[in-house]
Amino acid sequence: MEVPGLHKNEVLLHLEDVKKYFEFKDGFVTRHIKAVDGVTLDIYQGETLGLVGESGCGKSTLGRTILRLYDKAEGKVLFQDKDVYRQSSRDMLRLRRNMQLIFQDPLASLNPRKTIFQIIEEPLRFHGYRDPEERRKLVEQIMTDVGLDPAVGSRYPHEFSGGQQQRVGIARALVLRPQFIVCDEAVSALDVSVQAQILNLLQRLKQEYNLTYLFISHNLSVIKHVCDRIVVMYLGNVVEIAPKDRLFANPVHPYTKALISAIPIPDPEQHRQRIVLEGDIPSPANPPSGCRFHPRCYQCSGREDCAAERPKLTEIEPGHFVACHHC
Amino acid sequence: MKVKTKKEEKLQRKKVRVTTVFSVVLLAVALFAMLFPSVLATHDPLELDIVNQLSGPSREHILGTDELGRDLWSRVVYGARVSMSVGLGSALLALILGVPLGLLAAYKGGILDSIIMRVMDAFSSFPSIMLAMLLMTVFEASTLTLILTIAIVSFPAYGRIVRSSALSIKERDYIEAARVSGAKPGYLMFHAILPNCMSGIIVQFSLFTASAILIEASLSFLGLGIKPPDPAWGSMLSYAKQYIDRSATYILVPTITIFLVVLAINLLGDELRERLDPTRQK
Amino acid sequence: MAEKILEIRDLETHFFSSRGVAKAVDKVSYSLNKGEILGIVGESGCGKSVTSLSILQIVQSPPGKIVGGEILLDGEDLLKLSKKEMQSRIRGNRISMIFQEPMTSLNPLFTVGQQLMEPLMLHRGMKKKQAKEEAIRMLRLVGIPMPERRFSQYPHSMSGGMRQRVMIAMALCCNPEVLIADEPTTALDVTIQAQILELMKKLRDELGTSIILITHDLGVVAEMCDRAVVMYCGSVVEEGTVKEIFKDPRHPYTRGLLASIPKLTDEQEELYNIKGTVPSLTNLPDGCRFADRCEYCTEQCRLARPDSSDITETHRVRCFRNGGAGIA
Numbered sequence: 001m002e003v004p005g006l007h008k009n010e011v012l013l014h015l016e017d018v019k020k021y022f023e024f025k026d027g028f029v030t031r032h033i034k035a036v037d038g039v040t041l042d043i044y045q046g047e048t049l050g051l052v053g054e055s056g057c058g059k060s061t062l063g064r065t066i067l068r069l070y071d072k073a074e075g076k077v078l079f080q081d082k083d084v085y086r087q088s089s090r091d092m093l094r095l096r097r098n099m100q101l102i103f104q105d106p107l108a109s110l111n112p113r114k115t116i117f118q119i120i121e122e123p124l125r126f127h128g129y130r131d132p133e134e135r136r137k138l139v140e141q142i143m144t145d146v147g148l149d150p151a152v153g154s155r156y157p158h159e160f161s162g163g164q165q166q167r168v169g170i171a172r173a174l175v176l177r178p179q180f181i182v183c184d185e186a187v188s189a190l191d192v193s194v195q196a197q198i199l200n201l202l203q204r205l206k207q208e209y210n211l212t213y214l215f216i217s218h219n220l221s222v223i224k225h226v227c228d229r230i231v232v233m234y235l236g237n238v239v240e241i242a243p244k245d246r247l248f249a250n251p252v253h254p255y256t257k258a259l260i261s262a263i264p265i266p267d268p269e270q271h272r273q274r275i276v277l278e279g280d281i282p283s284p285a286n287p288p289s290g291c292r293f294h295p296r297c298y299q300c301s302g303r304e305d306c307a308a309e310r311p312k313l314t315e316i317e318p319g320h321f322v323a324c325h326h327c
Numbered sequence: 328m329k330v331k332t333k334k335e336e337k338l339q340r341k342k343v344r345v346t347t348v349f350s351v352v353l354l355a356v357a358l359f360a361m362l363f364p365s366v367l368a369t370h371d372p373l374e375l376d377i378v379n380q381l382s383g384p385s386r387e388h389i390l391g392t393d394e395l396g397r398d399l400w401s402r403v404v405y406g407a408r409v410s411m412s413v414g415l416g417s418a419l420l421a422l423i424l425g426v427p428l429g430l431l432a433a434y435k436g437g438i439l440d441s442i443i444m445r446v447m448d449a450f451s452s453f454p455s456i457m458l459a460m461l462l463m464t465v466f467e468a469s470t471l472t473l474i475l476t477i478a479i480v481s482f483p484a485y486g487r488i489v490r491s492s493a494l495s496i497k498e499r500d501y502i503e504a505a506r507v508s509g510a511k512p513g514y515l516m517f518h519a520i521l522p523n524c525m526s527g528i529i530v531q532f533s534l535f536t537a538s539a540i541l542i543e544a545s546l547s548f549l550g551l552g553i554k555p556p557d558p559a560w561g562s563m564l565s566y567a568k569q570y571i572d573r574s575a576t577y578i579l580v581p582t583i584t585i586f587l588v589v590l591a592i593n594l595l596g597d598e599l600r601e602r603l604d605p606t607r608q609k
Numbered sequence: 610m611a612e613k614i615l616e617i618r619d620l621e622t623h624f625f626s627s628r629g630v631a632k633a634v635d636k637v638s639y640s641l642n643k644g645e646i647l648g649i650v651g652e653s654g655c656g657k658s659v660t661s662l663s664i665l666q667i668v669q670s671p672p673g674k675i676v677g678g679e680i681l682l683d684g685e686d687l688l689k690l691s692k693k694e695m696q697s698r699i700r701g702n703r704i705s706m707i708f709q710e711p712m713t714s715l716n717p718l719f720t721v722g723q724q725l726m727e728p729l730m731l732h733r734g735m736k737k738k739q740a741k742e743e744a745i746r747m748l749r750l751v752g753i754p755m756p757e758r759r760f761s762q763y764p765h766s767m768s769g770g771m772r773q774r775v776m777i778a779m780a781l782c783c784n785p786e787v788l789i790a791d792e793p794t795t796a797l798d799v800t801i802q803a804q805i806l807e808l809m810k811k812l813r814d815e816l817g818t819s820i821i822l823i824t825h826d827l828g829v830v831a832e833m834c835d836r837a838v839v840m841y842c843g844s845v846v847e848e849g850t851v852k853e854i855f856k857d858p859r860h861p862y863t864r865g866l867l868a869s870i871p872k873l874t875d876e877q878e879e880l881y882n883i884k885g886t887v888p889s890l891t892n893l894p895d896g897c898r899f900a901d902r903c904e905y906c907t908e909q910c911r912l913a914r915p916d917s918s919d920i921t922e923t924h925r926v927r928c929f930r931n932g933g934a935g936i937a
Contacts, residue, residue: 054798055769067507096509109500113522113605123508156605161886172504191652192825196869196882203879218799221828225871225880248873262803263873264828268851276807277800279754280768 012180012212013043013066018075020058020065024285033285035061037236038075040313043180048206048213050227050244052220052259056284057233059216063182066214067099068092079180097127100173104185106165110157116143117153120171127176138175145208146171146201163194170201174209182214187222199226220263224248229319232256235284235292238313242320252322254299291325300326347598350591357588360407368401372558381574391576394566395556399580402558406581409559413473413543414588418535420478425485426528430516432486433493444490447483455480455542459551473552477539488531492524526600533596537589560585611642613681614819615664615704615787620678622656622663625671629891633659633673635843638917641787646813646820648834648851650827650866654887655840657823661789665706666695683786702732705780709792711772715764721748721775722760725782732783747778752808770801774808781812791823806833827870831855836923839863842888842898845917849924859926861903897929905930 018039021032036058043049051059065073068084077084079095087095103109110119117139124135140150146167157165166186173181183202187195203226206213217223223230230247232240232255240253251257258275265272277296282288288295294306305325313321360367369389376396383391390399425447432443459476466472496502497520505519544561546552553559555566560581567578622634634656641647649657662668663675664687680687687699708714716724725744729735735743741760748756751774764772773793780788790809794802810833813820822833830837830851837854839847839862847860858864868881885902888894894901896911903910907929915929 054800069503069506093509096507099507101504101507103500103504105500109504111501111505111519111523113603122505122510126509126511126514158605163886169504172508176508192827192866193652193869193883196871196880199871200879200882220799221871221873224873258800260873262799264802264806264826264832265873266827266831266855266867266870267872268831268855274803274807276803280770280801281798 009044009046011042012045012080013041014076014078014081015039015041015043015062015066016076016078018062018065018073018077020061020070020073031285033283034236034287035284036065036073037287038310039233039236039238041231041238041241043212043214045179045212046210047228048215048226050223050230051214051216051233052218052223052230053233054218054259054281056235056281058236058284059233060184062233063101063184063214063216067096067101067182069101093127097176098179100176100178100181102166102169102173102181102183102186105189106162106169107157109169110165112157115154115156116148116160116168119157119168120153120175123172123176139171142171142175145205146174161194162190163197166190166194166198167201170198170205174205177209178211180212180214182216184216185218186215188217188219195222202226220260232259235282235287237292237310238321238323239293240320240322241313246317246320250320252316252320252327253293253324254297254327255293258298291323344598346594350595350598353587353591354595357407357411357591360404361411364405364408368398368404370398370401372397372401372405373556374398381570381577383574383576390580391574393563393577394570397556399563399577402563403560403580403584406558406560406563406584409470409553409557410540410543410561410585411588412470413477413559413561414536414540416470416474417477417481417539418532420474421482421485421535422528422532424478425482426489426521428482429486429489430493430521430524433490433497434512434516434520440490443486447486450479451481451483453480455546456549456551459546463551470553473543473546476546476551477542480542481535481539484535485528485531488527489524492527493520496520496523522603525603529596529600533589533592536592537585540585540589611645613640614643614683615641615821616679616681617660617664618679618681620660620663620680621676622659622668622673623676624673624890626891631890632843632893633890634663636678637840637843637845639838639845639848641819641821642836643819644813644817645835646810646822646833648830648837649821649823649840650825650830650837651840652825652866652887654842654890656843657840658791660840661706661791661821661823664789665700665704666692667700697732701728701780701785702783703785704787704789705783705785706789706791707773707776707780707793709795711769711776711796712764714776715772717764720761720763721767725760725775725779728779728783743782744778747782748775750812751775751778751781752804753778768801769797770804773797773801773805777805777808777812781816781818784816784818786819787821788818789821789823792825793822794829795824795826802829809833827855827867839866842893843890844898844927846899846928847924847926848917849921853921853924857924859920859924860899860928861905861930862899865902 018036020036021034023030023032039062051062053059064070066077073085079099082095084095120139120142121135124138129135143150143153148164148167148171157168187198190198199222205211215223215227224244227244229241229243231238232253234255240256247256248260251260258277261272261275275298279296290307290309291311294300297306300306303326311323311325313323315321374397376392378396379392380394380396381392382388388398388400393399393402428443428447432440455476458479459472462472462475502515502519505515510519540561543552543559544565547559547562548565553562563581567581570577617640618638620634620637624631624633637656637660651657659668664680668675675688682703687695722741722744725747726740729740729743745756745760748759753759753771753774794805797805806829809820812818824830834851836850838845839854839860841862847854847858847863854863855867858867865881865883869883871880883902888898896913897915900906900910909929915927917925917927919925
């Protein structure tokens with residue numbers, strides 16, 4: 001998948017038809033929640049890839065599948081050509097140094113019984129940093145980098161505000177100097193003014209530490225601000241991929257168009273014609289056949305191929321892909 | 328000696344609650360009685376004085392006497408040895424057995440979880456009496472038999488509490504964060520999940536101690552534990568029941584003793600839970 | 610001249626704890642006109658929710674307590690009413706409220722229909738059969754397909770968006786004069802949010818309900834509201850028509866807030882962010898609450914709290930540097 005401007009960069013992560021289903025029992029029958037249902041994607045070194053979608057689209061599950069937080073998954077997840085799900089536990093430990101996660105709920109992601117210092121230090125302990133002095137230096141340095149005074153290291157998570165807690169989470173993710181970070185709704189739980197601080201911080205750290213981000217969010221305005229390329233998901237499938245400017249200038253998939261039009265604009269004089277979708281988002285335990293969006297699609301009503309066959313991602317202009325039979 | 332040092336240590340911390348002081352003092356006294364009963368007791372606990380049977384408190388017998396004229400205060404003091412060791416010992420043994428199993432069941436899930444749960448169900452349905460009798464054939468009727476019996480029958484409850492606590496904690500973000508950072512399962516279970524279950528465990532510990540002492544009572548009564556004339560709080564209680572109409576003191580003495588000790592353990596447990604929880608400090 | 614339906618004057622709600630007194634609502638005044646949608650904007654802890662809970666007198670007490678002010682509904686002071694009168698005449702009847710989390714606001718043990726019938730039978734004195742018919746009519750009105758089936762369903766078998774519609778139906782079934790919507794769409798997906806906001810507008814047009822919309826999302830305010838009130842640290846810092854607030858923000862906090870949101874429509878390298886953090890409500894500074902974080906702060910700002918001053922008939926701001934003079 002070539003993208004103009006990025007083709008020189010190497011592919012850091014390659015996802016090949018990745019599927020993640022969750023089993024649950026419905027009486028005697030075993031059903032599946034098809035959280036991620038066949039995703040093929042490349043993430044390039046140095047980019048911030050946005051992953052956007054609503055409840056049930058599978059974006060969080062995809063992020064966690066990449067990090068091998070589940071025991072099994074179908075398809076291939078290749079991090080720098082290494083198959084993540086085939087690594088031995090020792091190799092996996094080494095791989096984990098390079099892939100980290102920042103959580104949505106800053107407080108919930110911090111162990112309430114450990115001090116800030118201990119929380120940030122923990123990853124170093126897992127990866128064989130035996131010298132306490134060395135660890136201390138590394139922790140203090142990263143704390144300063146994210147805007148925390150090293151002196152507060154002896155305090156507990158609940159003593160801090162949401163924004164500061166998230167800084168701790170970021171420090172912990174960065175202490176091992178990873179290459180790739182999944183930001184799972186990293187600013188969604190923060191107040192607007194704090195959001196801005198943290199987004200700026202993430203941008204700055206990306207430059208300083210040469211990071212690649214997978215930025216998961218349901219908020220398109222935030223995504224637009226930080227991402228280079230954007231992937232739109234719906235019910236476990238990718239429906240559109242495009243560089244940021246192209247996606248907003250020329251959204252092709254009907255779901256993408258509806259998503260963009262649904263965002264309230266903070267300007268009372270700009271009134272957009274809003275596309276309001278009918279009905280609720282179907283459950284991933286029972287997704288529609290063929291194109292997952294077809295029951296709510298306002299562009300194709302009753303067309304046979306939409307219900308029968310899942311559309312594949314096709315490139316409609318350089319770097320811009322859409323999964324739709326009629327776009 | 329012991330009493331003072333414990334008290335001093337607690338007073339050094341910023342705020343000392345009255346209840347904590349009370350608990351510590353009481354338990355210290357109980358432990359002292361366990362180790363040096365002769366110092367506290369006024370009489371030989373086995374010494375008979377039938378003439379003065381079932382008497383109330385007097386200058387000679389501070390808490391009165393039982394149906395054979397034995398001094399109740401001395402019997403309480405000597406009884407501490409059995410009751411405290413059975414109470415604390417079985418609660419501790421149950422903890423050692425139940426907590427790791429509960430953690431393992433919650434963490435691994437799946438078939439292992441089912442197996443462990445069924446095993447625990449089996450053990451908890453075992454009638455303690457049968458178990459005591461069984462163990463008696465191997466060991467003699469003794470404190471050890473009692474501790475083993477009670478521990479084996481009670482550990483499943485610990486296991487279940489820890490398991491349900493661990494199941495919900497396991498899903499928390501900070502556990503996932505530790506996994507992403509590279510934590511191994513052993514670390515996750517014991518260093519990350521377990522400390523957050525401590526609250527439930529401590530509460531359970533104090534409750535267990537109480538029920539252990541009472542179970543001791545029934546087992547001893549049936550001759551499967553402490554044989555008379557050895558004193559133990561639980562068995563004193565069961566014998567005293569027959570003489571309620573003739574001596575109020577006789578039944579009150581062991582009751583209040585058990586009550587005070589269990590209360591002390593309970594209050595201490597509360598204090599411990601609060602001190603361990605960083606979010607409650609300040 | 611717009612007609613006022615609800616007026617809050619100098620409302621004070623304090624929270625008493627061992628750490629001190631938190632003045633969650635500190636002499637707040639604003640009014641709601643008939644048929645309008647008034648937005649209350651602010652971040653967490655600014656007091657917007659507590660104000661609305663105070664209107665209905667459902668603040669958790671202890672530790673909270675309404676210690677002063679007046680709340681006038683069509684001229685009648687609600688704070689002077691007895692608990693029984695609040696419960697029978699006002700709550701659910703003349704003033705209704707919908708919350709952010711529809712799952713926890715609906716009783717999981719009763720069907721949707723039963724919960725909808727309750728206020729109908731209680732406040733409008735309907736009999737069971739009549740209430741059932743009306744309930745189904747309400748469900749249809751809020752856009753729930755197959756309302757007869759949904760009537761006998763439990764909340765957990767419905768999606769978030771649908772539950773929120775049920776909440777709206779419950780809130781409107783007694784045709785209240787005022788609807789307070791506390792972050793009604795924050796927990797919903799953006800496409801569902803669009804549906805719910807459309808619904809609220811439609812219902813306002815059809816039923817004439819006046820709405821207080823509490824939110825932290827400035828986009829929602831711009832789309833939905835006629836006027837808006839900006840709150841910070843328990844006080845109103847600016848009030849005006851939506852056009853005035855967005856096009857001519859006078860309070861530095863309002864400006865900061867507007868500047869720090871990422872917008873779909875323009876490009877920014879770095880987002881503006883307001884320096885510092887919100888002061889603790891138990892330890893408020895003497896002067897203007899925003900002084901430490903304000904770019905235009907002067908000595909005067911630290912010594913005394915500014916009063917509210919009028920810029921136009923509809924636009925008020927609480928700042929010593931208001932009125933354009935002094936702020937670039």
